[in-house]
Amino acid sequence: MLLAIRTEALRQAAALTKELVRQVKSSDACRRLMTVPGVGTVTAATFVATIDAPGRFAKSRSVGAYAGLTSRRHQSGAVDYGGRISKRGDRLLRTMLYEAANSLLCRVKPGRGQALKDWAMAVKGRTSHKKAVVALARKLAVMMHAIWVNGSVFKESEA
Template sequence: MFAGLDVSMAETRVCVVTRDGAVVHEVKVPSTPADIAAALAQVQACRRVLFETGRMAPMLYHGLSRLGLPVVCVESRQAYQALKSLATHKTDRNDARGLAHLARTGFFKPVHVKSLPAHAVRSLIIARKKLVGQRVTLENQIRGLAVVFGIRLPRALSSAFIRQALQASEGIPGLSAAMRGLVAARAAVLAAVVAIDADIKRMVRASDACRRLMSIPGVGQLTALAFTAAVDDPGRFRRSRDIGAYLGLVPRRYQSSEVDYTGSISKCGDRRVRTLLYEAANVMLTRYKQPLKLKDWAFAIARRSTMRKARIALARRLAIIMHAMLRHGTQFKPA
């Protein structure tokens, strides 16, 4: 028996087929591991239970795995192309049947579902990014209101920024209340960012892997923590150089007959980790003053191409080195 699950936030459509493709069981149940397992228990043991990636995928994957079900998660883009060729109309019932047939034929590529602790770390990093963006938005709004009255404020992170902003609004009805509200909101956002930074610092101190990654020039706490959460299990990559393609740091290629085109990087995978690696590469090239072979290698690329391509190449090389360090438990050796 083979099962396909079409998952939504509230309900999941379950379809079970035989080896020959005959549908033997179809039902709609709540999207919880216990309810799905109970629905599958009504038929013979399934050799494979297949569903697509999505927001519910981590919870369902680990929950069903703990219940002993042979669950497999597939990339939604690949499943979409296969399901489009199997059914004319896109319905939950047809999607569940199509996924069951994919499970039966084996015409799919399973994807790794990160552990729940890795997802928790990723959530912390995403929350910090969102809060920092909100802080910048509030500061720009304060600056824009002050400019209307001819007041140019200093850098937002300086101590004089808030003082001059409040002084500029004194005695002006409407503007004073707006400034106080924006300043209070900025203070609350800054406090939340400081609290998240403290959590990140504690997590990095407790992680031997993060401390080893931070021995690389340019790699800080946020980069090390985000990279370890993105990799999750270093053993799932057969070669360390495969991490470059996983993070979207390799050139995109299109080949058809006489056409063979190599473009810019693919930008697949975790955008935040890719950005942090690029920033780490920039710090290594611009701020690290000690001699380093990695710097010489990147500057050689910059001389025959551009500095931007050198940073991207160095970011990819850093990802390869960091994965090898995680996989083998080694320290960074500058020489």
């Protein structure tokens, strides 16, 4: 009985994954976002579904703050220091961007996205792996928004 339920759940998950891939391939915005190294179907679909209307952000930099990937500010008088990331905004989008950045940093072969990877490795050398991945995730969010608004694709020279 339990094995039959597991088999049916896996069959339904495979059908949903196939439908997601079909929907993403039919979306022009998602196809362009998937040209960014590390960004796959799930990340592109999550980004498009969460942002919905890219014109509501005046600057692409605002998307990083919207996803909760910017540092919290602690200010009082002359004191002004940054803390951890704010974690405001959509948790799923933040998770997907983090996963895309981590895969770019750890899994993507040399060549494609090398400038982004080199930048993140330099950040990693100054701080920690997780902070470098968060910084790269924020950078990916900004780039993905700019690609969506401009109607362009990822170019290595612009990274």
